[in-house]
Amino acid sequence: MSGDFVPAPDSLRWRKYAGRDVIPLWVADMDFPAPPAVVAALQSRVASGLFGYGEPWPSLIEAVIEHCQREYGWRIEAEWLVWLPGLVPGLHLACRAVGAAGDGVFTATPVYPPFLSAPDAEQRRLLTLPLVRHEGGWGWDFAAADAILRAARLLLLCHPHNPVGRAWREDELWQLAALAQKHDLVVCSDEIHCDLTLNGRHTPFAMLSPEIAARTITLMAPSKTFNLAGLGCAYAIIPDAGLRRAFRAAGHGIVPHPNVLGLTACEAALREGGAWRLQLLDTLRAHAARVEQVVNALPGLSMERVEATFLAWIDCRELGLAQPAAFFEQAGVGLSDGAAFGSGSAYAQYVRLNFGTTRPLLDAALERIREACARL
Ligand SMILES: Cc1ncc(COP(=O)(O)O)c(C=O)c1O
Structure with a gap:
């Protein structure tokens, strides 16, 4: 390195x-160049010369399921997966899939800029609250969040958080989960950085409870961890069938077929990286x-x-x-x-x-x- x-x-x-x-x-x-196993998998895929429309294949899906089980102890089902060309499209689709024009979308600042632009681009109303810098690091003002969330339908969570670098603890996630239940919110949890937790294990927000899973869209990708951003490959994990249908429908005609090289790299990274x-x-x-x-x-x-x-x-x-x-x-x-x-x-x-x-x-x-x- x-x-x-x-x-x-x-x-x-x-x-x-x-x-x-x-x-x-x-x-x-x-x-840092991508893992050698990823480069080898791409080389062999490119050597085929065949680049027609692709579809995620069983061993790739199995690799994601195994990764979630191994790394977070999270059991997910194959049908919960929705493949995407990137996380940012997923943020937009979440905004489109939840509520209607003018509905509130909440996020905490400072935050990765598309969290701020996606709601507006999708005719939603952005509601923000600053994170607070306490003695020991950045955290939430849960009482202030409670007041603002009354007007929201969707909570965009960055977990771990870009840019403040927090890996939210379980007690913090539970407080957010309680607010999501109280205000009947959908939570879109962007977990793109989760495999870059420097110490300790990542807890997906959706893992807190089945009730929380049912209101959560989790966005993940191999792109940050394995330095594959240019290959455009990400996935949403959406346990609730209705929410998944709405999310897919929001991307109809806009979200392209997954890029076969991105999918190839994803499987190699998760299995061998x-x-x-x-x-x-x-x-x-x-x-x-x-x-x-x-x-x-x-x-x-x-x-x-x-x-x-x-x-x-x-x-x-x-x-x-x-x-x-x-x-x-x-x-x-x-x-x-x-x-x-x-x-x-x-x-x-x-x-x-x-x-x-x-x-x-x-x-x-x-x-x-x-x-x-x-x-x-
Ligand atoms: C929190 C977060 N979400 C999403 C992205 C970008 O995702 P993608 O390139 O897959 O659209 C980034 C990139 O830095 C990020 O930090």
Whole structure:
């Protein structure tokens, strides 16, 4: 997970700064080549030369079922699966499938930007509540959530949470579950980062109870964990037949057939990527610790511990800059601008740093950040 690195020529993240001396640590993919077993499976699929319409096949479906059982102790049924070309389409379909135009969709900020744009794009009304930074990390104001959720039909949950890096504990999930039951909500739980929980085991929201499962759309994908985002492959797990029907219907004519290369990569990753993932987690734990150490030692910057993901949410408010992302870009580090993770300018003085890169690049970026802060 280190050494010399040459980005793909089409890399969105790297192309943004082509020809400039800016280390790109923004969009959330990693600088690590996919597991060798995935590459081998793709090579053999490509060698067939046959790329007609595909359909998820039994051993692929079995791989997902086994993965859920092995990694989370979650027993799912084959018919609960709905295949998707990505998680973001799943967020949109959830908005379309639940309620009607003008109905409330709730999410907590800061959050991955499509959580904020999907409701509006699907004629729903976005309701937000800021997460709170407590002594020991980011958390929920459940009383405030209770008040807002009265007006909601759908709760978009990011679990683990991008960008704050929390892997929600079971007691926190239970509080959300109680609110979902009280206000009769559907919950769409985006669990794309769940296999990047740095310590401990992930609990899918839907696993809490059969009643909760019946109101939950879980979105998962191999793309973040195994660095396969460009292959467009994800799946929804929807135990309730009516909700599943509505979700499928919402995508009719819009959501394409699954990409056969994405499906091929998915099976290989879930079946044979285990050892690679453990090595990745070691690397990410070390990178997270390094980022935390450097950031929290710099006057004006601070962050909480990253429990999951390869993303660090950095509070730059004490630097007193209007646009810290632009400031660090000038200094040669391309970070995600916090402003995109909330409405208005609420998070304009935060940045998100992607540490899914090689150690030399990460260290160089951190050094540039340190020097830039020292010059202020
Ligand atoms: C929470 C979350 N959901 C969804 C996505 C994107 O999913 P996809 O590329 O499958 O649409 C990301 C990408 O960073 C993410 O962080």
